[in-house]
Amino acid sequence: MYFIILTIYQYSKASFFKILLLAIMYMLINFIFFTYASVAFHSSKSYAFKGGEVLLFMVVISLWVYSLYSIKIECSKFSQNYLKELKINVIHRLDTVAYDQLESYSIASIQTLLTSDISQCLMAFKKIGAIFISMSTSVVIYLFLVTSHINWLCFLMISMFFVFTPLTFEIFKRKLSFYLLNHKQHEKKLFSNYLAYFLSIRLFVMNVNFNHRFVFFISSKYARFIQQCEKFDSLFTLINSFSNASFYVMIFLVSIFGLQSQFSGLSLALLIYGLKMIQNTYTQYSSVFLAKKIIKDLQSLSHDLNASSNSCFPVEFCSLPTKLTVSNVVYTYRDSMSNDAFHIGPVNLSLQSGKCLFVTGHNGSGKSTLMKIVTGLYSPNSGEIRVDNSLVRGVNPHYRSLFSAVFDDVSFIEGFSYLDQPKMIRRAENMLAVLNLDHVVTIKDGSFSTIHLSKGQLKRLALVLAYALDRPFYIFDEWAAEQDPFFRKWFYQQFIPQLKRQGKAVMVITHDDRFFHLADELLELDSGHSIESQPHVLTPLMTT
Known part of the structure; x- marks a missing residue:
């Protein structure tokens, strides 16, 4: 959790302090509501609200809704901008890096990092708002209960109750991290196996024996993947179960020490609510931990690319070398x-x-x-x-x-504007006609109308582009x-x-x-x- 908070602070201090102020506002309003609820529950008489008090209540509840909404929206905006900048920085550096160094990173790994991994990271960052709200609520409940119960024994039990869940997670954090990383590695291997299968699908379709063997092969891989999932889920569920049991332990202690009179129904309800808020915070552990690893991988890649770009010598040459x-x-x-x-x-x-x-x-x-x-x-x-x-x-x-080059492997990005000058477009249109592609492909706003062509046609389209670049x-x-x-x-x-x-x-x-x-x-x-x-x-x- 601290990594995510520190990341927000380092990336945008404005966003950090805005979220912090909104969280403080949310905490104060919650404290006001809990105090009012305590007074109302302990009062034996009904209370007639005056017009000004009703208006004040409406203002406070509006501020509560605003702070709740704004925390989630601000966290969502931060996550989108931060991850976009990380990805753009990586892509921006690629043209200044030696291609063999890029290959050493494994282009497939970079692709996974910038697509599926970043999607998981975005999902985790969008939960930051919920984490802030859960943490703020649990802190307010703790402060309210402590100030409401002056008895030192009550104070000790309430403090132990709120510390037990975080402490349990911290104790087992290393083991959880180990299981989670193994689970992620098996997931990536599965992804690469599926990708390789579909890239060579013709071989498997033409060899039924291959296809049957692949079923057994991928099943064994999937079994190991499920095994890693079960290890993480089992430990995580066990911690949550112990956390839930802490509430009943506290009720048992209250009855042993004869403190029933110190805890009202509202206090017990808030204890349950506080426990759920703490659990909500730590339930996001897997998402946040993966986000942390993905961000560190992206930062490491970006740092390596930056270091590599230091060997870049952008000396310009004559426009028409011979x-x-x-x-x-x-x-x-x-x-x-x-x-x-x-x-x-x-x-x-x-x-x-x-x-x-x-x-x-x-x-x-x-x-x-x-x-x-x-x-x-x-x-x-x-x-x-x-x-x-x-x-x-x-x-x-x-x-x-x-250079204008046509490599052995050819691919295009659909909708991307490859041609940004009228001269390029004219040369491309002429070559489309020569290569008998003008009835299949047209050029609009510098992009090709379709890239869904046969392999031979794609090679011809690559020649069109190479010729157009001149x-x-x-x-x-x-x-x-x-x-x-x-x-x-x-x-x-x-x-x-x-x-x-x-x-x-x-x-x-x-x-x-x-x-x-x-x-x-x-x-x-x-x-x-x-x-x-x-x-x-x-x-x-x-x-x-």
């Missing part, structure tokens, strides 16, 4: 799970205006990794990359923006592999020559040896993780 040179570049990637190392280099290549480079090699030879190095997604361990005569250092967003360097990763013979020939025999005539430098990753003769230069990567010495120097095949 040459990109990669010299003796070496890159090593170590898998954090298997600890296997992937090595590429040293490699030398150049991309020149009006020229086309083909990169070929067996699967796993490092072609896609090389593409990520050239486009600035990966930062090389050694060697250098130059644009004309300017050295590229670290992570450089301006350098990345020199960058000096174009890179394509196996674009033609999923196209029919007509568009495959069009890509190599018409589109690439068109880009060259426009003065673009083109790099194509391909296995289509039938079209190798159309390249100005060819770079072949050897099978495995290393590059043969011979292909380091590009071999001119044909000058066009």
Whole structure:
């Protein structure tokens, strides 16, 4: 609870003090009501209210409703703004981070953190208002009962009653946290298993045996998940049961010490109400604990991204560079799970205006990794990359923006405005017609009318976007592999020559040896993780 309160204070002192003042107002009004109720219950005569007193009562009850409403609304507004800022800060930093570092975090984990996790966090933060109200009410009831019962024995029993539940939760907090974290980890594993299943659904649909085995596999995973849920629920319910039993223990003590005359029906009713308020506060424990962990994960990620962005060198380049040179570049990637190392280099290549480079090699030879190095997604361990005569250092967003690239995996965001200039829209519309997509996709306000297309059509739509961006360097990763013979020939025999005539430098990753003769230069990567010495120097095949 203290973490959430401290978070509010650190993020917005204005929100913190506003909520605090509203909580104090709520407490004072409750104290007034309890005092009046005590007087009314102990009075043997009916009381005739005067007009001014009725008006005063209406004002007080209005303030009570206002404070109750405002606390919940203020907490809800805070939670929305705070979590939005955390998410935006993470997304804002992504363009200044090396892509391999981003991969080391696991993009799926970041996706979960920014979607389902943040939703759980938002739900918890929306309960802050209820927590404030419960805490305020229980404090007021305690103060009222203590001031109403001067007897030291009554004071001791009331104090023990209000301390018992919080103390019990604090004692078992570490165990509760352990069970809760295990439960959350099993939930994430289940999510990743379901996600992997649906991403490879064709394999399972075509193999009935696989599907039956997956049922048993996921059932065993789910059994462990339920086991963790039951452990947490059992301990949590046990604590609540002991908390409820404390009320009956107090009644028993009252009868033993002969203090029945000290406790009225109102006092007992308030004791029950106070107990429920305390339980309401601690019932939110699981939500608040998860929110705390999610916030710390987001803050840690944001801090790491900020630290990584310190290696960002946003040096601007000439708007129309003519040459990109990669010299003796070496890159090593170590898998954090298997600890296997992937090595590429040293490699030398150049991309020149009006020229086309083909990169070929067996699967796993490092072609896609090389593409990520050239486009600035990966930062090389050694060697250098130059644009004309300017050295590229670290992570450089301006350098990345020199490229129009179509990667092997293609996806679009529905409704997102990719094209923000009339020239881009005109180029995109022309290419839609050339690629026979104009009857399926239209452009409105810079966004594509639909993204629900076949894989081949999505690759063509990605080409439309790359062409529309009109960058000096174009890179394509196996674009033609999923196209029919007509568009495959069009890509190599018409589109690439068109880009060259426009003065673009083109790099194509391909296995289509039938079209190798159309390249100005060819770079072949050897099978495995290393590059043969011979292909380091590009071999001119044909000058066009």
